[in-house]
Amino acid sequence: MSKPFLYLFLFFNIFCATAQKQEKLFEQSFALLHSMIDNDNNFSFKKAVFSVENAYLDDKLDTLYINNQIRLLSTLCNSLIENRFLAYVENDKEKVNKWASVYQVMCDTIPLNINGKLYKYEPFGYDFNDVFGHQNRENLFVSKLLETHKGNCRSLPYLYKILCEELGTSAHLALAPNHIYIKHQNKKNGWYNTELTSGIFPIDAWIMASGFVHLDAITNGVYMKALNNKESIALLLIDLADNYNAKFPNNDGVFVLQCCELAIQNYPHFANALILKAETIKKQIKAETDNEKANKMFADLENQYKFIHKIGYRNMPEEMYLNWLVSLKTERNKFENKKLNTFNKN
Template sequence: MKYFILTLFVLLSNLVKAQDNRFYDDAFLTIDNMLTNKQPYSFKTAVLNVEEAYYQGKLDTAEVSRKIKFMANFAKKIVQNRDLTYEEKDKAAVSKYAAIFSVICQKTPIIVNSDTLEYKAFSYDFNDVFGHKDLSNLFVSKLVNTQKGNCNSLPYLYKILAEEIGADANLALAPNHIYIKHNIKSIGWYNTELTSGIFPQDAWLMASGFVHLDAIQNGVYMKALTNRESLALCLVDLANAYNRSFPKNDGTFPLRCALRALEVHPYLITALILKAETYKAQYQKLDSADSKAKELVTLLNKEYKHIHEVGYRNMPEGMYLEWLLSLKTERKKYEDVRLTH
């Protein structure tokens, strides 16, 4: 009887685990289907699938989508009612970029009947910036529900809103950081920094001291990511969420995500680090004399060497926050004046 109960318990535990994994498998399949053109591309769908997997299907995606739709419609209204002093052929696109920036970064008056209300801008949340305590602090769903976000959720929301109103937006990476890059006819490429609400020069990115020239040349940092490469970024997010949900996993699923992401963008630094860290976690579970352990050490050393060679340098979290704050304290030094004329 005891054996039967134990067997039943094991079977039920495995069933629950399989159901938990299903959300992650479904999210991976959704993103992979977009990459193989088996279903329409949608950055919003990819992002919310990752978050829903973490919440095990309990995220109210309909409510999150409703709030995103409201912001998208608000951006459209701004485009309709504001005429930019910009006369290049891409004025329609630039008007959309400016509208999304206003929705996220600027207090905007709204006339409702005879009353004038003030739309509240999003703010930077300095609580648990890296999601160490709670991974959901990095989520778009958390951002739209609280209007507080960080360098992960804010640029993700910007890209989502851009696609909702028929505009393009390129994510770009810096050490521990994500921002937006646009290319317009008047000045070419420029940066949009949503955590501070300004348009910084590349000099600000270089000022961190952790952007190696090799990293720029290899597209590790400061590269305008394509839509496909942004989906690869979501695969890394999915793996990180899985590791948080199942800290004792065997590494199979995270490696699957990392390898698929690297097929899309071979120099995606978050995927390269995920791959190396997964090998490290696998190695730490084995006896050092095990042949598999020796194989993993070889792989691990190879990965770390490659990561260094492509230009990655680890930026301490404290230094990152100081660098981020430098945009406000030294705004005049780093602001791209081409966008203020």
């Protein structure tokens, strides 16, 4: 065997071994998410989120740094709970106090006195650079948010939910067009929204103001639904599938469909999962050489798109999404929940 051919052979073997290892990480993450769906006692949103990110990062996620950062943020939350007064008197105050502390850590500047020296804690902010992760998937990651204190409508609510669970309470993710936010329910105010991208508690009318929320989408739980644990894992399954597509753009669609099917099984009207499934099947149809099989797949695909439209999903252009997101600040008086005083501090 000539040296050039030998080098090429060795390089090919190394490339294949690396690809197999990378795919194995995605399979392991899928297995973990599946186990959390099968057994709620295994549920940990933090473990789920970082398993998805670690798969994309080729097992190079700095978990020691991540856990230390979350521990520091949780300690700050507990300090706020112990040392500040919350103007809320209902018997679910302990739970609400935890939500308030996480909200402050995420959205407020906090003065700190450490060994007699005054410091200023800076909150997390919104990063308008590559909002949808088109240039770099890592811009969507919680690990990136923890490192830079800049995030987006995915990483910010994900971190909020993680911190709530670290404090022993819950937080419900909710969806709007191209967007994720938080829904809580307390005894005084009922259900209310927490928007981490701007640190505001918007009324539902803000969601409707996007112009892309059909009434059927609300009725069918496509948007504005407080997601349970299994539905939250469904979101991560599609994150995992999207990351897999980014890592292996020429894949055969089998793993992606596996993620989609499990997500849809647990969140039947999850539009992103339904769309990704349809788009993946469309790619498979183009590669199919059996015309009869391709025609059957195409007929099924048409029915899938009809179903997506029937449940109320409407596509929102990215530029319009960004304008809608900014409107919450520019029209704050119009959309802010003025009755909500849960987090007022005296």
